[in-house]
């Protein structure tokens with residue numbers, strides 16, 4: 001059985017650009033080893049993450065993430081079993097304000113959840129939209 005989780009959270013301290021890029025690359029590599037797919041965005045002190053993969057692997061990882069002191073205020077907006085995996089890979093991005101264009105981003109990330117059932121897709125898109133809305137003024 002596959003499982004998917006989506007949440008937003010707030011970093012507990014400031015990360016420099018190179019620090020966050022290193023972390024994102026490390027986590028991407030670890031997830032690829034475990035066949036965990038998803039999206040992780042970091043923007044101005046906030047995280048948006050979607051995880052998808054084998055149920056026990058996703059739940060074990062999320063339990064570690066939940067206890068990770070590098071962020072707090074975790075709001076889990078989705079956590080459910082799904083029939084099969086639908087995401088292509090694990091995408092991470094550090095959205096630094098000068099180089100991101102909102103319509104393109106939304107299109108991009110919405111495309112990556114297109115294989116999910118429409119209800120789940122809708123939930124993720126809503127959170128993604130509000131995450132990006134509050135980041136880009």
Ligand SMILES: Cc1cc2nc3c(=O)[nH]c(=O)nc-3n(C[C@H](O)[C@H](O)[C@H](O)COP(=O)(O)O)c2cc1C
Pocket residue numbers: 009027028030031040047049061064065066068070071
């Ligand atoms: C916002 C956030 C997202 C994270 N995402 C992942 C992730 O996708 N994959 C991962 O392996 N670790 C992720 N981590 C790190 C884990 O919480 C944890 O530190 C790590 O899995 C521990 O691995 P280790 O025991 O090998 O050091 C994340 C941490 C934070 C704060």
